[in-house]
Amino acid sequence: MEGILHFVAKLTYLSVYSKIFLLVYQPVNFGDDDDFMDNYEPIRESFLKEVAASSSLDALYAVKVKYIGKKGVISELNKALAKLPSEEKPIAGFEIGKLRNEFSAAYDDKESSLKERELSEKLISEQIDVTLPGLTLPIGREHIINKTAGEISAFFASIGYLKATGPEVELDYYNFEALNMPYGHPARDMQDTFYVSDYEVLRTHTSPVQIRTMLACKPPIRIIAPGKVYRSDYDVTHSPMFHQVEGLYIDENISMGELKGTLEHFVKALFGSDVPVRFRASYFPFTEPSMEVDMGCSICSGGGCRVCKGAGWLEIGGCGMVAPEVFDAVRLDYNKFSGFAFGMGVERIAMLKYGIDDIRLFFENHLKFLNQF
Amino acid sequence: MRVSLNWLKSYVNISDLSPEDIAHRLTMAGLEVEGIERKNPIEAISAAIIEEVQEHPNAKKLHLCKVFDGKGRHNVVCGAPNARAGLITVLAHIGAEIGGVKIKEGVLRGVKSEGMLCSEKELGLSEDHAGIIELPPDTPLDANLNELLGIEDIILDIAITPNRGDCLCIYGIAREVSALFERELHFNPFVVSEEDMGEISAYTAATKDVESCPYYTARIIKGVKLAPSPLWMQNRIKSAGMRPLNNVVDITNYVMLEYGQPLHAFDLKVIDRGIVVRRAAEAEKFTTLDGKVRDLDASVAVIADHSKTLAIAGVMGGEYSGINDATTDIFLECACFNPASISLTSRKLGMNTDSAYRYIRGMDFGRSRSILDYAASLFSDICGGTVLAGALTAGEQPPESRTFNFSISKVNSLIGLELSADHILTLLGRLNIKGFLKEDATAAVIVPSYRNDIKHVADIAEEIARLYGIERIPSRLPSFSPKSAKEKLNREGELRELLINSGFNECINYSFLPDSYLADFCDTRELVYLINPLSNDMNALRTYIFPSLIKTLEHNWNQGERSIRLFEIGSVFQKTDRSRLEPLHLAFGFIGGFIPLNWAPGGAYDNFYYLKGVCSNIFAKLRLTPSYIPSKLGCLHPGKSADIFIGKDRAGFIGALHPNIAAALDLKAEVYFTELDLSFLFSLGVEHPPYKRFSRFPSVYKDISLVVDIALPAENLRGLISGISPLVQAVVLFDIYSGEGLASNREKSLTFRIFFSSPDKTLTDEEINPLLYEAESRAAAEFNARLR
Structure with a gap:
């Protein structure tokens, strides 16, 4: 309806405009015809008043109908025009057109201001509390141990290591003997072992994955093996179940130099490029030479504190060159190949990284803990 | 191991080295120094003789002692029961600081005291507080007590790795220091003065168990006088963390601490004709010197005479065969026992003695005879004993060295260096390993018997790396030629991400649970049990994840959490007739409703459907079409549970926990969970399908x-x-x-x-x-x- 009214208003305007055009080019004596003019003035005054007084679009439309509707006041004037003497017609027509234009102008002004007002009223009425929580479930979190193990694995994946896994209930042979720890070996004492049968244990480290991989694959071998391991120990820093990540690289001409370079890059990738890394001689039955990897204490930056026991260094893992006994166990030629292996405790790294002081928190699974990572 | 620098310096010159320097070099070379303990000298103490002791007029237990320190006389009030005239003891003068307390002139129960007579504990020498120190009667009153009593010292606490049994003694540490700092190693010579009294031929030694005891040797020392050891020996024993007892026992401990060889002294009169090393009888009961009855069996090597068992070989002596106050003649054993054999015995009997500890880690078998002679010399020097000429032996003394060849280039390629053969042999020379270059670019080495850990080229590489300095080995990255094998799809990671984004928190539970709890959820015959669990709460491996999940949901509920959705991915363990399987499972669930407390009305539908919605997304991710068939699992709510099938295979289940179980577990809210066998689902190996043309016409x-x-x-x-x-x-x-x-x-x-x-x-x-x-x-x- 509104659209149609506009259309009508526009047509009216055009026809008036063309009349003005004619008037300009037809020299006509308008004369003094004040009476005629006087007829229009009250109409102008009244519609201006009524338009101004319209407080809503509906009221304004009613005014429109009253003046320029089919039987509207101005429309009636137009009809009356036909009855006028022909010499009066141009002048009267001009005046009526003027009247109509003025009405339209007043109307348009009023209409747009009313529309603006109504829109703003609508927007105000539709306002909601944008601080209310969104209607979705809160996002969950990855467990910090899996997250940390994932970060470690991702670094090694990025330099060509493939993920490998092995069973958690492991043969004693793979867990110990093939790793140069025959029965009675003192290094077995360092790993209190859960037994499931005479010949099966809960693996005490991820190193048996090395053996399984070397038996199954030919060099070059590059694997990263994250997983659960078990030792019979339980206190603030020991959990009967924890996680390790094991790495293995076997190829021709692999030396301690490559081992150092790889792990230095790894520590810097995980803890920051300015963290110092050092290697010191150590012992593991399945590597020879063996080393411990230390990084500058993240708490005191090497100054010495309670966490690093004043040393300024924190042990983060063990590594070494795969021992000839292990090559023998998997029937790989030690003269031709060499390789390195490394392992680290995921809990320890997470504890160092986030300042967590009790390993048992990882397995209590309290939401107040889980939600922090 | 505790290493006294006072003691160490009698073998190697360390006067210009700081304890930190020594500690650092040892640590980097594989002997990790875990602590440096400084024992500071005590000022204003001196030796003093008690000239007179009177009763305290006002206190029964106190004495008034008149003491003379060589310069002046002092009146000291003392409560020690052993205060007596003629005793030379330690006087702390006014101003001395003893155990953090400054000695002041004081009045004790009305009597003035001008100092304090000290016990060992007060000087920090031991825990002994039974009386004041009794210095030997010949102690000069102007003696430097800080030196004499070993008060001033620095102790390094060193962690010895299991391969370095040779470093479980002070001389072994001295060898390391000498090699690392390129310093001369002193050996303190000794002479055994023997007397041929013929009697040794009355005894024999034999080993019937050559496997456990390849070599056994012993000497007889007669006429020893039991007394306290000399102070220097006591100090050294104390510095190593042991307690001096009497000169006979102390000598055996001292020699062990000095050279690493455990010795055992039997009372000669207990021994019936001689020694036989053999296995114990089955189900033999034997009382060790600590008074405990041990159950032996035929796997345990024992030292016996011709009528009875005397000791558990290499582990501990018997109750009645050891040294006692009436001992005058001793039978001194110095034996080589097989590490594996001692390890088995020690583990079986749960006995980890200083002796067993060293045998298990391997010791210097090539020098046991000369160490026996050294110990005998101490018995004659210190206990006034007479060493009978000759020694009893059984088996063959193992050689003092071992020879093998190695390739110079393999050493270099293992370390990542290009050292010359000469350089390598020079470095080995610092360890007293003699090497000879051969024509085929290999070298032959003669390794002394105490380094029984050095067996092949890798061990040589380790020694070279240690001595050359690991920090000097240039770091480099290996070349990473890409491998042809394709990395498997990380489906586990994808599901983890999906669950996290669906509002589930990941948890990790222990793989073990009490079997009594698991019995609610599975057939206990399916359980894999631990033979040696930490406790009955951790005695069986889980066959599903959801029992752990229920516990964790409940724990959080009891902690007051009210928006609890958890998942876990992990292996489960099922026993079958032929093998133990470890499928990877996923379980997820919630307690007390899926939708958390919320301002919007809703959540009017059964929680089952929310869980199933997550399931649907998982299967969509896996590109699998599951079917849900009402489940008959006993632990699930019969009306709100379904088995999930892929084709004809059951892949898991979904549902509410059975109300009966929930009640038995005293759960305060409803629990819903799903468990899926990921190993099975991943094995279906659904590949990403190719692109399909789709209709461009609106639906x-x-x-x-x-x-x-x-x-x-x-x-x-x-x-x-x-x-x-x-x-x-x-x-x-x-x-x-x-x-x-x-x-x-x-x-x-x-x-x-x-x-x-x-x-x-x-x-x-x-x-x-x-x-x-x-x-x-x-x-x-x-x-x-x-x-x-």
Whole structure:
């Protein structure tokens, strides 16, 4: 309806405009015809008043109908025009057109201001509390141990290591003997072992994955093996179940130099490029030479504190060159190949990284803990 | 191991080295120094002789002692029971600081005291506080007590790795220091003065168990006088953390601490004709010197005479065969025991003695005879004993060195250096390993018997790396030629991410649980048990994850959490007849409702459907189409549970915990969970399908309401409608109604929106209406459905 009214208003305007055009080019004596003019003035005054007084679009439309509707006041004037003497017609027509234009102008002004007002009223009425929580479930979190193990694995994946896994209930042979720890070996004492049968244990480290991989694959071998391991120990820093990540690289001409370079890059990738890394001689039955990897204490930056026991260094893992006994166990030629292996405790790294002081928190699974990572 | 620098410096010159320097070099070379303990000198103490002791007039237990320190006389009040005239003891003068307390002139019960007579504990020498120190009668009063009593010292606490049994003695540490700092190693020479009294021939030694004891040797020392050891020996024993006892026992301990060789002294009169090393009898009971009865068996090597067992070989002596106050003649054993044999015995009997500890880590078998002689010399020097000429031996003394060849280039390629052969042999020379270059670019080395850990080229590489300095080995990255094998899809990671984004927190539970708890959820015959669990709360491996999950959900609920959705991915353990399987499982669930406390109304539907929604997304991710069939699992709510099938294989289940179990577990809210066998699902190996052309013409839809029996599973009807034409793109159930207008309790109305799509045009009503009619009539035929 509104659209149609506009259309009508526009047509009216055009026809008036063309009349003005004619008037300009037809020299006509308008004369003094004040009476005629006087007829229009009250109409102008009244519609201006009524338009101004319209407080809503509906009221304004009613005014429109009253003046320029089919039987509207101005429309009636137009009809009356036909009855006028022909010499009066141009002048009267001009005046009526003027009247109509003025009405339209007043109307348009009023209409747009009313529309603006109504829109703003609508927007105000539709306002909601944008601080209310969104209607979705809160996002969950990855467990910090899996997250940390994932970060470690991702670094090694990025330099060509493939993920490998092995069973958690492991043969004693793979867990110990093939790793140069025959029965009675003192290094077995360092790993209190859960037994499931005479010949099966809960693996005490991820190193048996090395053996399984070397038996199954030919060099070059590059694997990263994250997983659960078990030792019979339980206190603030020991959990009967924890996680390790094991790495293995076997190829021709692999030396301690490559081992150092790889792990230095790894520590810097995980803890920051300015963290110092050092290697010191150590012992593991399945590597020879063996080393411990230390990084500058993240708490005191090497100054010495309670966490690093004043040393300024924190042990983060063990590594070494795969021992000839292990090559023998998997029937790989030690003269031709060499390789390195490394392992680290995921809990320890997470504890160092986030300042967590009790390993048992990882397995209590309290939401107040889980939600922090 | 505790290493006294006072003691160490008698073998190697360390006067210009700081303790930190020594500690650092040892640590980097594999002997990790875990602590440096500084024992500071005590000022204003001196030796003093008690000249006179009087009763304290006002206190029964106190004495008034008049003491003379060589310069002046002092009156000191003392409560020690052993204060007596003629005793030379330690006087702390006014101003001395003893145990953090400054000695002041004081009045004790009305009597003035000008200092304090000290016990060992007060000087920090031991825990002995039974009386004041009794210095030897020949102690000069101007003696430097800080030196004499070993008060001033620095102790390094060194962690010795299991391969370095040779470093479990001070001389071994001295060897390391000498090699690392390139310093001369002193050996303190000794002379055994023997007397040939012929009597040794009355005894024999034999080993019937050459495997456990390849070599046994002993000497007899007669006429020893039991007394306290000399102070220097006591100090050294104390510095190592042991307690001095008497000169005989102290010498055996001292030699062990000095050279690493355990010795054992028997009272000669207990020994019947001689020694036999043999295995114990089955089920033999034997009382060790600590008074405990041990159950031996035929795997345990023992030292016996011709009528009885005397000691558990290499581990501990017997109750009646050892040294006592009446001992005058001793039978001194110095034996080589096989590390593996001692390890088995020690483990079996749960006895980890200083002696066993050293045997297990391997010791210097090549020098046991000379160490026996050294110990004998100490017995004659210190205990006034007479060493009988000759030694009893059984077996063969193992050689003092071992020879093998290694390749120079392999050493370099292991370390990543290019050292010359000369350089390598020079470095080895610092360890007293002699090497000779051979023509084929290999070298022969002669390794002394105490380095029984050095067996092949890798060990040589380790020694070279240690001495050259690991920090000097240049770091480099290996070349990473890409491998042809394709990395497997990380499906586990994808599901983890999906669950996290669905509002689930990941948890990690122990793999072990109490079997009594697991019995609610599975057949205990399926359980894998730990033989040696930490406790009965951790005695069996889980066969599913959800029992752990329930506990963790409950724990969080009891902690007051009220928005608890958890998942876990991990291995589970099932025993089968042939093998133990470790499938990877996923479990996820919630307690007390899926939708957390919220300002918007909603969540009116059964929690089951929210969980199933997550399941659906998982299967969509895996590109698998599951079917849900009401489950008969006993631990699930019979009306709110389903087994999940892929084809004919059960892949898992979903449901609410059975109310009976929930009640038995005292759960305060309803628990819903799903468990899926990921190993199985991943094994289906659904590859990413190729791209399919899709219709560019808009889909259109029509709704249809059908009234059916209230018990008809909606999925059956939905499935039927989906199948009426290939033009059906999707069928979505969007309204379920029962009540007015329907036969109550017997009927329900299901309203479906059917989306149609054609590959080559936009479908018109004329084309769709027959399909709707088809759906209606087939539903009527199959499920007795009618249009609502």
